[in-house]
Amino acid sequence: MNLYQTWNNPLRNILWWFVIIGMLCSLPLAYARHQTETSANQVEFVFDYRDLLDIADLQTNPQGYVNTELPKMKAAGISSMAVYESTLAEFKESRRIDMYNSRDAAALTQTFGNPNENFTYVLFADSQTQQKLEPLIKKTFADLKVDVKPWSFKNRNGLVIQMSMDDASMKVMDPDPIALQMLKDQGFQIVVRLSNRRPFNTNEMDALLKQFHDLGVKRIIVDGNEVPGYTEENTEMNLNKMADLLHKNGIGLAAIELLKEPQKGFSTLAKETNYDVVRLHSFTEKDGDKLTEPLKKVELADRIQGMADRLVLAVKDRNIRMVFLNAHAVKSVDKGKLVDPLASYYESLQGKDGAIPRIEKVGFTLGPAEAFDVHSTGWQKVARIFLLVGGLSLIVWMLSFFLPELTLIFFVIGLIGLVGLHTLSANLYAQGLALATAISAPSVAVMLAIRSVRSGAAAKWKSGLAFGLWTLLKTSAISLLGVVYEVALLNHITYSLVLQQFRGVGMLHLLPIGIAGLYLLFFSENNTYKEKAANVRRILSSYISVLWIVIAGVGLAAIYYYLSRTGNEGQASTVEKLFRSFLENTLGVRPRTKEFLVAHPIFLLGAYLSVRYRHAVYLLFIGVIGQLSLVDTFAHLHTPLHISLIRIFYGLILGAIIGIVLIAVWEILTRSWKRWVQPQVSK
Structure with a gap:
């Protein structure tokens, strides 16, 4: 036992140095992330070209509308257009073809149709369009083993596709070559949305990506829930081939943020392309609809x-490098016409306090x-070795506040456990140790602040304000120890890209x-374990009044509200x-x-009052949230x-300022009480 204590007691003092050494060794890793x-x-800034066609299709002069809007988009800073894989339906919408079913074709040609026939009849807009699209259409349906025959009507050539129009109009083929060339000629960068709706063929994909490369395509966005090449069988082999083809043609990927479910195979494909990936923020049609509602000028401007x-925040705060804009036209009953949000988009990008000038400014x-x-x-x-020892020391340091006699046991068991976890899964080890250090650091920081009050160290300070400011600074610095470990352990590019x-x-x-809270209630006093146990029994056997029930209800409501405000799903009022x-x-x-308006000011006030009132430590405890x-x-x-x-x-600067204001208000109220109220009460 004496031998154990010989090692255990000094270890409690050495832990702090292990933590500091680990932190210092972690700083180069954090700097490497900053460089990345x-x-x-x-x-x-990318606009969905298909959306532009959808809006144009509702205009009196569709092609003229497209030709008018494209220069406006370029002037607004939208330098890229997203083009999808084509379908017959899209060719029809862009006026490349006219399409009929067997019944309509019979009516058009004024012939008697075959009642047992349900084919698709296509007429090309002109010979140039036919030259570009006919080989594409024939190949697509030949691959599907569907017969395609020539057809014409009134000097316009076309095709008969032996498949129902509803079915044929959905079949995916290569992107519209006419649209691709037109957009390139107008100076737009082309971004292709590529799906996994066609069987993966290495040679055909190579030829397609080579075509994209020649058009200057730098990046593709996956369209749908699966990346090209993803299959139930041979997925890894296909994705490796797809990655090689992308690398060969100098084309990377875009990762869409906030998807409900990750796109299948994306992480693997990203890894195989050596993470040639950028993060994409999508401004959806639903978002755009909010700009077409009947609003007053002030409301629309807001x-x-x-x-x-939102766009500035996405770029500056979330590593977004591609902004994808969607839009569609809606019927406005109030205005009695079709409206779209494009003019509002241009204003948002380049108008007063527009997104693009602000993005360039930073x-x-x-x-x-x-x-x-x-x-x-x-x-x-x-650094990994020092991270392991330093991170473990921080965790054990936290546990030693409760069971100091077991510090050595915690350290040995933790060391064996972490080494074993790293052997089992390096990723699980990194996340587990990062989370444990992130929890330990603020816990230790606040427990040390509580200890300084309970031990009487706070009462020795002559200035409550000086003690408060020093305690806020020291506590925050200790909390930031956990940040360094968190950043160093999770410095892989996959976390920055949210893969x-x-x-x-x-x-x-x-x-x-x-x-x-547990430390404050049961372990912050310098008493024996027997006394601590008696204190627990006393609290558990106490009678509960209605007031305590109300306080507990308010506390639970506060916790629920606190959790509801946490994370990406947190809600905020308009104000x-x-x-x-x-x-x-x-x-x-x-x-x-919650830091500068609540936690830091209350913490500072609690530390200030702790110099004179020991029970002010409960205000200090609230600072753990900050x-x-x-x-x-x-x-x-x-x-x-x-x-x-x-x-x-x-947060710290503003929190300290507000905290000083709270202290001033406290002093004014207490001095007013002593000067005016107490004499009246004593009478």
Whole structure:
């Protein structure tokens, strides 16, 4: 036992140094991530060409409408057009062909049709169109083993496809070669949306990608739920071939953010292309519809500004390098006509406080989106050892607040467990250790602040304000230890591209609160385990009044509201959204509301009062929300590091200012009470 204590007691003091050494060794890895995030600064605005055709199809002069809008889009900063794989339906919509079923063809030619025939009849718009499209159509249906025969009517050539029109109009073929050439001639960069709706054939895909390469295509967007080449069998082989073909033709991928489900095979294809991937933000038709509603000018201007804010935020805060714009026309009963959001889009991009000037102002340029140049360091392998020991030390340090006698046992068991976990799964090890350190750091930080009050160290300070500011700074610095480990352990490019998610972050929002609360209630006093157990029994056997039930209900409601505001699904009121927009536009980076408006000010007030009142430590405890929020900010791994650093800096500065205001208000109220109210009460 004496031998154990000889090792256990010094270890508790050494843990701190292990944590510091691990942090210092982690900094080069964090810097490598920063270099990666700043290696690509071109932003590409893409419009859905099919949507433009859909809107044009409702106009009196469809082709004229397209020719009018394309220059407007280019002037607004939309430099790219997204072109899909073609269908007969799309050729019809773009006026390349006319299409009829057997009954309509018979009526057109004034002949008696075969009642047992249900074919598709196609007429080309002119001979030039026929020259471009006929080989494409014939090949598509020949591959489907469907007979295609020539047909003509009134000097217009066409085809008869022996398949029903509903079925034939959906069959996928190569993108419209006429549209591709027209868009290239007008100076647009072409982005192709490619699906997995056709059987994967290496030679045909190679020829198609070669055609794209010759047109200057730099990137494809997967259309549908599966990447080209994904099959139930031989998936890995096909995806390897697809990746080789993409690499051969200098074409990369775009990853659409916030999809309900990942596209099947995308992560594998991204890996095989050496992560030649950019993140894409989609402004959907539903989003565009909000700009076509019957609104007052002021309301429309607010929504246009909201769109601009959203696009700037996506680029600046979420590593978005491609913005994909969708739109469609809607019937406006109030206006008595068809309306579309295109004019509002142009205003949002280039108007007053438009998205593009603001994006350029913060250092980005317009151009084809480029993948990050992934930076690495030779220090990585060595740093892994220090990360393991330092991260484990931080976790054990947290546990030692509760069971200091078992520090050595925790360290040995943890070391064996982490080594075994790394052997089993390097990814699971990295995520598990990152999450554990992220939880431990704010917990330790707040528990140390609580200990300084319980031990009487706070009472020795002459200035409550100085103690409060020092404690806020020190506590935040300790919390940021967890950030360095989190960033270093999860510095792979897949996290920046959100091809891999940091799992279990929800635990970060609750566990530090529970850990710090448990310490405050049962372990912060310098008493024996027997006394601690007696304290637990006393609390559990206490009678519960209606007041306690009400307080518990309010507490549960507060926890529910807190959780509802956490993560991407969190909801915010209109007023709060306006406030957020004001902060974003004023400061450039918006600090987190719960930090600078709630947690940091209350923490500072609690620390200030703790110099005189020991029970003020409960106000200090509320600050754990702000501390875990600091760490959680960096759990958004798609947000650039410098943005997160600015965000927490603003949060601390504004939180300290508001906290000082609270202290001033407290002093005014207490002094007024002593001067005016207490004498009256004593009488």
